[in-house]
Amino acid sequence: MSGYALIQALVIGVVVMFSAWRAFRKLLPQTSRRMIAGVSTRLDRPERSVRVRRLGRWLQPAEAKSGDCGSGDGCSSCGSCTPARPPADAKPPAEGGEPRPLDFRPRR
Numbered sequence: 001m002s003g004y005a006l007i008q009a010l011v012i013g014v015v016v017m018f019s020a021w022r023a024f025r026k027l028l029p030q031t032s033r034r035m036i037a038g039v040s041t042r043l044d045r046p047e048r049s050v051r052v053r054r055l056g057r058w059l060q061p062a063e064a065k066s067g068d069c070g071s072g073d074g075c076s077s078c079g080s081c082t083p084a085r086p087p088a089d090a091k092p093p094a095e096g097g098e099p100r101p102l103d104f105r106p107r108r
Contacts, residue, residue, distance in 0.1 A: 033061050 025032045043056030
């Protein structure tokens with residue numbers, strides 16, 4: 001195998017791995033978030049070196065960093081998760097649970 005073929009195989013391998021990772025994150029977001037959270041938890045332990053712990057904290061998902069219950073993951077650990085509030089300009093539902101007609105507005 002020549003040097004050119006080796007470089008070509010490495011570049012193609014990196015591109016395929018990157019594409020697979022992006023597809024995994026796009027198609028299975030909760031699974032990838034849990035997987036990354038598990039890896040970051042294993043890396044961020046007191047017995048690890050400073051650099052490894054820093055990498056673990058960097059990999060930690062934003063929901064875990066914020067520490068609040070609004071992560072949207074549906075953890076059901078405290079039972080106090082509430083559904084998202086509708087926007088202030090949202091119309092109330094029609095009486096009797098009937099669906100409302102669509103409201104089309106002309107473009108400006």
